[in-house]
Each structure stands twice: as structure tokens, then as C-alpha cells.
Amino acid sequence: MKVAIVGCGQIADAHIQECRKIPGLDVAAVCDSSIHMAEQAALRFGICKSYTNLETMLKEVRPDVVHVTTPPASHLPIGKIALEHGSHVYVEKPLTVNVAEAEELIEVAVRKGKLVCVGHSNVFDGAFLRIKKLYEQGRLGRIFHVDALMGYDLGGTFGSVSMGDPTHWVHHLPGGLPQNNISHPLSLILEFLKDERPDIHAQGFRWRKERYGDQRDIFFDELRVLMTGKEVTASLLFSCRALPVQLLVVAHGTKGQAIANLDARTLRVVEGASLPGPFRKVEFAYRDAIQAMGEFRRHIGSLLSARLHFFEGMNELFRLFYLAIQGKGEMPIPMSEAHRTTAIMDGIFHQCQENDRERYEVTMSV
Amino acid sequence: MILVTGGTGFLGAPLVRKLVELGHYNIRCLVRPGTSADILRPILEGLPSAEVEIFPASFNDRAALKAAFHGVEIVYHAAASKSGSFPSMVANTVVGSENIYRACVEARVSRCVLVSSFGVIGVATLPKGAWVNEKVPMEAHPERRDPYSFSKHRQETLAWEYAKREGLPLVVVRPGVIFGPGGTVMTPRIGMKVFGVFLHLGGRNQIPLTYVENCAEAIALAGTVPGIVGEIFCIVDDDLPVSRYLLKRYDREVTPSPIVRIPYPLLKVLSKCNVWYTNRTKGHLPVVFSPYDLGSIWKGHRFSNKKAKEQLGWRPKVSMSDALKITFASLARAEKQKTAN
Numbered sequence: 001m002k003v004a005i006v007g008c009g010q011i012a013d014a015h016i017q018e019c020r021k022i023p024g025l026d027v028a029a030v031c032d033s034s035i036h037m038a039e040q041a042a043l044r045f046g047i048c049k050s051y052t053n054l055e056t057m058l059k060e061v062r063p064d065v066v067h068v069t070t071p072p073a074s075h076l077p078i079g080k081i082a083l084e085h086g087s088h089v090y091v092e093k094p095l096t097v098n099v100a101e102a103e104e105l106i107e108v109a110v111r112k113g114k115l116v117c118v119g120h121s122n123v124f125d126g127a128f129l130r131i132k133k134l135y136e137q138g139r140l141g142r143i144f145h146v147d148a149l150m151g152y153d154l155g156g157t158f159g160s161v162s163m164g165d166p167t168h169w170v171h172h173l174p175g176g177l178p179q180n181n182i183s184h185p186l187s188l189i190l191e192f193l194k195d196e197r198p199d200i201h202a203q204g205f206r207w208r209k210e211r212y213g214d215q216r217d218i219f220f221d222e223l224r225v226l227m228t229g230k231e232v233t234a235s236l237l238f239s240c241r242a243l244p245v246q247l248l249v250v251a252h253g254t255k256g257q258a259i260a261n262l263d264a265r266t267l268r269v270v271e272g273a274s275l276p277g278p279f280r281k282v283e284f285a286y287r288d289a290i291q292a293m294g295e296f297r298r299h300i301g302s303l304l305s306a307r308l309h310f311f312e313g314m315n316e317l318f319r320l321f322y323l324a325i326q327g328k329g330e331m332p333i334p335m336s337e338a339h340r341t342t343a344i345m346d347g348i349f350h351q352c353q354e355n356d357r358e359r360y361e362v363t364m365s366v
Numbered sequence: 367m368i369l370v371t372g373g374t375g376f377l378g379a380p381l382v383r384k385l386v387e388l389g390h391y392n393i394r395c396l397v398r399p400g401t402s403a404d405i406l407r408p409i410l411e412g413l414p415s416a417e418v419e420i421f422p423a424s425f426n427d428r429a430a431l432k433a434a435f436h437g438v439e440i441v442y443h444a445a446a447s448k449s450g451s452f453p454s455m456v457a458n459t460v461v462g463s464e465n466i467y468r469a470c471v472e473a474r475v476s477r478c479v480l481v482s483s484f485g486v487i488g489v490a491t492l493p494k495g496a497w498v499n500e501k502v503p504m505e506a507h508p509e510r511r512d513p514y515s516f517s518k519h520r521q522e523t524l525a526w527e528y529a530k531r532e533g534l535p536l537v538v539v540r541p542g543v544i545f546g547p548g549g550t551v552m553t554p555r556i557g558m559k560v561f562g563v564f565l566h567l568g569g570r571n572q573i574p575l576t577y578v579e580n581c582a583e584a585i586a587l588a589g590t591v592p593g594i595v596g597e598i599f600c601i602v603d604d605d606l607p608v609s610r611y612l613l614k615r616y617d618r619e620v621t622p623s624p625i626v627r628i629p630y631p632l633l634k635v636l637s638k639c640n641v642w643y644t645n646r647t648k649g650h651l652p653v654v655f656s657p658y659d660l661g662s663i664w665k666g667h668r669f670s671n672k673k674a675k676e677q678l679g680w681r682p683k684v685s686m687s688d689a690l691k692i693t694f695a696s697l698a699r700a701e702k703q704k705t706a707n
Binding site for chain 2: 008009010012013017020021034036037040041043044157161164165166167211212213214216306307308309
């Protein structure tokens with residue numbers, strides 16, 4: 001199958017590398033509005049064709065699948081053009097800027113009989129898949145609450161780029177920097193919280209000092225969200241203060257708890273103890289130690305057998321998406337799920353802005 | 367009017383200072399939006415009053431660039447990303463530079479001095495001990511080099527395209543490894559720290575150092591010396607030290623760490639293993655040193671500053687021994703501070 005990458009920024013490198021690991025995929029072309037960006041990707045990865053015009057690329061290359069790795073505001077127009085030209089589309093998260101755009105994109109996909117997959121790749125990370133397996137085996141009982149924490153470093157690779165430029169696209173998203181990131185923890189939560197429209201309470205905070213006098217002072221650097229569904233509740237914390245950067249998920253069940261660290265790729269399960277009184281404390285600590293040792297052994301094994309790839313979840317999501325295209329499996333992230341996530345994100349940012357009305361009006365006038 | 371990009375950076379700040387010292391009092395520093403004007407105060411401390419203004423503008427904002435370039439005659443383009451991935455460095459260094467070149471052409475400046483890098487020179491195929499100077503062609507395979515060299519190569523290539531196509535009055539300065547207080551002297555040409563152990567890869571190779579103040583003066587001259595448009599200048603200081611000497615001093619004066627010396631033949635074998643493993647495991651570990659990097663960085667070349675001396679009339683005013691003394695003292699203070707914290 002022929003693949004084309006549209007948008008040659010940082011994440012495009014990962015898309016090209018992960019596509020190349022999947023037998024039968026050929027990254028045939030790259031496209032970017034900047035010729036320098038398109039050429040650097042083509043040159044470094046030995047891709048013969050690079051374009052600055054999307055329609056020209058689609059007409060000449062006729063890719064089976066287009067990976068959209070551009071800033072979110074362009075996902076809808078690029079996705080629509082690619083679908084209209086007969087390509088399936090993989091879109092980096094967030095799917096679109098808002099739910100109206102998501103509906104429009106999905107409508108075109110349905111009309112053209114094509115698939116759209118959103119890059120909720122953390123759902124396919126090993127540590128999270130292990131939580132789901134424990135749940136399916138019944139070891140956790142019924143999941144009634146999920147906590148998710150995502151740390152973000154404003155001085156990190158992407159953070160420093162966006163903080164160095166008030167015109168950076170991330171500052172023009174309705175939800176600012178968090179909108180580009182919270183689909184990671186949110187997509188994990190929504191694997192358990194299945195309500196179409198859960199009740200949402202969300203609050204945004206700005207803990208950093210104002211120092212620029214422009215858009216960089218406006219976005220929330222911390223988001224606290226409480227979601228209530230019919231059977232499951234969830235809390236989401238996105239924080240630029242939570243360092244080192246981690247993505248943590250805790251699934252609380254009626255029989256046990258599972259705590260996954262998606263960055264460290266570790267899992268800890270807390271189940272009932274059998275010993276009485278103070279011996280219970282020792283038993284819990286013993287179980288923790290045994291599990292930690294098991295994780296250590298697992299990681300050593302993975303290191304020696306070269307299985308600690310950074311984008312393992314993305315690779316698995318690609319693999320499943322390409323199987324679905326060939327009719328050999330279900331869509332790994334159904335389009336309806338991508339739509340639901342976008343609608344819930346809209347709800348979160350709407351609430352944050354409502355709770356910050358005075359400042360929000362200033363934002364809009366900047 | 368002189369315009370300097372990157373004028374508050376490690377090299378740009380001494381460049382602004384040097385320009386004022388050389389009698390240029392009308393200078394505009396193009397800085398990122400949100401940069402405080404106070405940033406210039408320490409740079410200009412102790413100098414005669416000069417009109418150095420801060421002009422905040424994004425390189426991607428063409429309207430702001432047009433305003434910034436109004437009345438400008440000489441441009442020093444010293445801004446560039448120092449670290450990051452390939453795409454982010456190209457986005458920052460190359461995409462932004464094109465707007466600078468375009469603004470130069472539109473404003474009809476009389477000269478644009480691009481601060482490039484030794485990383486753009488195609489040294490991989492040169493034999494051991496060969497001279498690296500302005501006559502050596504540019505890198506034929508920039509994609510095989512590190513992100514910094516790659517982005518600088520594309521930045522300079524684009525500048526020459528503008529010179530040829532649009533008449534950009536270009537002078538290119540290619541500094542070696544710029545060092546000084548606030549920076550470091552421990553370049554990857556000497557080696558790298560892996561799991562707490564310093565792998566000494568440079569052996570007895572000469573390290574192409576240039577002290578930041580000396581380098582700033584050479585760049586300043588490249589903007590003002592007449593009749594050099596279209597020329598390239600390699601900038602290194604005199605009396606270049608060898609890798610082993612620098613490492614020994616760093617170990618003694620700054621912080622000791624276990625050192626493993628890796629001879630070049632062994633390095634060649636290791637680099638082949640590194641590439642083999644990366645390919646075999648589909649990128650489980652990155653290529654830290656490819657055979658191509660080896661030829662470019664650790665083979666052992668000699669470096670010339672003859673042309674800069676002859677045509678710019680430049681001499682490194684701070685001797686290598688003084689420059690190293692100042693830098694190692696600064697590194698030792700920083701290390702002590704780090705330990706105290």
C-alpha cells in the first residue's frame with residue numbers, strides 16, 4: 001500500500017519510521033507547505049517524491065493512505081481533500097479543532113466509503129493493554145473510576161519551541177496547549193467510561209508567571225477535569241508542573257486497582273491481602289516488591305530482545321488500522337469514538353473557558 | 367544601521383559588543399517577541415553610549431521583518447537553533463532564514479553576513495591530517511550528519527541560492543567550535559559521556575576552537591571589510607590544542623570522571639556495530655556514531671585561518687592559553703555551583 005505523509009514536522013519522522021516497520025507499506029511521498037520541510041524529510045529518509053501542493057501530490061502519487069501530521073487547524077481541510085481523492089486518512093491527535101469539524105470529516109469519509117483513524121496511540125501502549133487484559137480477565141472486578149495524569153514540560157523539546165514563539169499554532173487552538181495534549185490521557189479514560197456525554201466539571205489554571213504579554217501567557221498550564229458517567233467516573237489532571245513527564249493511569253475496580261505508568265511501561269496491581277493485622281502491611285510491601293522485580297526482569301528481557309521501541313503504541317495502531325483497511329479486522333479507533341472524544345474535549349474546554357470568562361474575553365481580543 | 371539576529375545569544379552578544387567597540391553605534395537587535403529590553407544591559411556594560419535597540423519580531427512574521435529591516439545596511443545573521451530534532455532545527459534555522467534573506471534583498475542591504483559552521487564542510491572523504499579550509503567543498507551528504515550540521519548546511523546552501531538568484535550580497539563565516547565563559551570546550555569532537563563514563567574519541571586530534579570574543583571580531587570584520595562579498599571565511603584561533611590536552615585539563619580543573627580512551631580503529635568497528643544493530647532492530651537504539659560521522663569528526667584534520675587573517679586583517683586577540691584559562695575557570699565555577707545546589 002502506498003502511504004503519503006502530509007506535514008513534515010517532528011512527529012512525521014515517527015510516522016515514516018513506524019510505517020516502514022510494517023511489511024507491505026511504502027512511504028511514497030511527503031508533502032509540506034514549506035519546501036524546506038518537505039525536502040528535509042525526503043532527503044533524510046530517501047523518499048523519492050516531495051511536494052508542497054497537496055492536490056498535485058494526491059493526483060500524481062495516488063496514495064492508499066494519507067497520514068495527516070500537520071497542526072490541528074488543518075486536519076479537516078487536508079483530511080477532506082485526501083478523502084475526496086480516494087485515500088484513507090490517519091490523522092494525528094487531536095482529530096480536529098472542534099466537534100463540528102469532526103462531524104464534517106467523518107461525513108465525507110462515510111460518503112466516500114473510506115476510513116479515518118485518529119492517533120490515540122497510547123491506547124495501544126503495552127502497559128495500558130495489560131490493564132485492559134486484567135480487566136477482561138475479571139481480576140479488577142467492575143471498573144468504577146479511572147484517574148489519569150499527564151505531565152508536560154514547557155522547557156522540553158516541543159514546549160520550548162511553542163514558548164519561544166507567540167505565533168506558534170498551538171497558541172491558536174481554542175484550548176491552547178492542553179488541547180494538543182489531553183487526548184492522550186482522555187483516550188485512555190474513555191476506554192472505560194463509555195457514556196456518550198458524561199457530565200463534565202473542568203477548571204483551568206495558570207501557575208506560571210506572566211512574562212510575555214502575548215498569547216504565551218494565556219493558555220492553561222494545568223487542567224483538572226472530573227467526568228461522571230452512569231457507571232464510571234474519571235478524573236484527569238494535565239499539569240506542566242508534574243515533572244518528570246509521565247503519563248499515569250489508575251483503574252479502580254471493585255476487586256483491585258491497576259496502576260500503569262505508560263512512560264516507564266510499568267504496571268502494578270493492588271489486590272486484597274490474605275494475612276491479618278500488621279502482617280497485611282508486610283504482605284502489601286512484599287507484593288509490590290515482587291511486582292517491581294517482575295517489571296524489572298520484563299524490561300531487561302525487552303531491552304535484550306530489542307523490544308523497547310519508543311512508539312510501540314503508534315506502531316500497533318498503524319498495524320491494526322492497515323488491517324482494517326484491508327478488511328482483515330475492526331477499526332482500532334472507530335470513527336464514532338474519535339467523534340465522542342472530540343465532543344468531550346469541546347465540553348472540557350468550554351467549561352474551562354466559562355470558568356475563566358473574564359480572562360477568556362481578553363484572550364479573544366488579543 | 368546594522369541589524370543583528372541572535373544578538374543576545376552566546377556569540378551574538380559579544381558580536382554586538384564588538385561592533386560597538388569598533389565604532390558602530392547604530393545597531394538593531396532582532397529578538398524573539400517577548401524578549402525584555404533589559405537583556406542588552408549586561409552586554410553593553412562599560413561601553414560608550416551606543417544606540418542599540420531591541421526589535422522583537424518573529425522570523426515568520428514578514429510584515430514585522432519588513433519594518434525591522436527599514437534603513438538597514440548591514441545584516442549579521444547569527445541566529446540558529448543549537449539543538450533539537452532534524453525537523454525542528456530545519457523549521458527554526460532554515461525556514462526562518464529564508465525570510466531573513468528575502469528581507470535583506472527587499473531592503474537592498476549592502477551586505478549580509480551569515481554565521482555558518484564547520485559542520486557544512488565536506489570533510490568525511492578528506493584523508494587524515496588534511497587541511498580544512500575555504501577550498502574544501504560543502505558536505506555532499508548532509509543528511510548523514512547530525513541535525514545541527516544538516517540544518518546549517520541547508521541554511522548556507524539557501525543563502526548561496528539567494529546570492530545567485532536574487533543578488534544577496536553574501537559573506538559567509540564558518541566558525542569552528544566556539545568556546546568561552548558560559549559555554550563549554552568539551553565538544554563531541556573530544557568525546558561523549560555515556561552512563562557516567564567519558565568515552566574519549568578524539569585521541570590526539572586537533573580541535574578547531576575559536577574563542578567567542580575572537581570569533582565575534584572576525585564576524586564583525588566580515589561585515590565591514592570592503593570587497594569581500596561572495597567570500598567564505600573559516601574561523602579558528604591560533605595554537606589549536608589537541609583533544610587529549612583539553613580532556614586532561616577538564617578532568618583536572620573542572621570535574622574528574624572515569625575516562626575510556628577509544629582508538630580510531632576500534633571506533634570504526636564500534637560504529638559499524640552501532641549501525642548494524644540499529645538497522646537490525648529497526649531503530650531500537652539510535653545511531654550514535656556512524657562511519658560517516660567518524661570521518662567527519664574524529665578522523666583527525668588540520669584547520670586553517672589563513673584566509674581570514676589575509677583578507678579580513680583579523681588576528682585572535684585573546685591567546686589560546688588565556689582563553690582556555692578563562693573558560694576552564696568559568697566551567698569550574700559552574701560545576702562548583704551545581705554541586706552546591
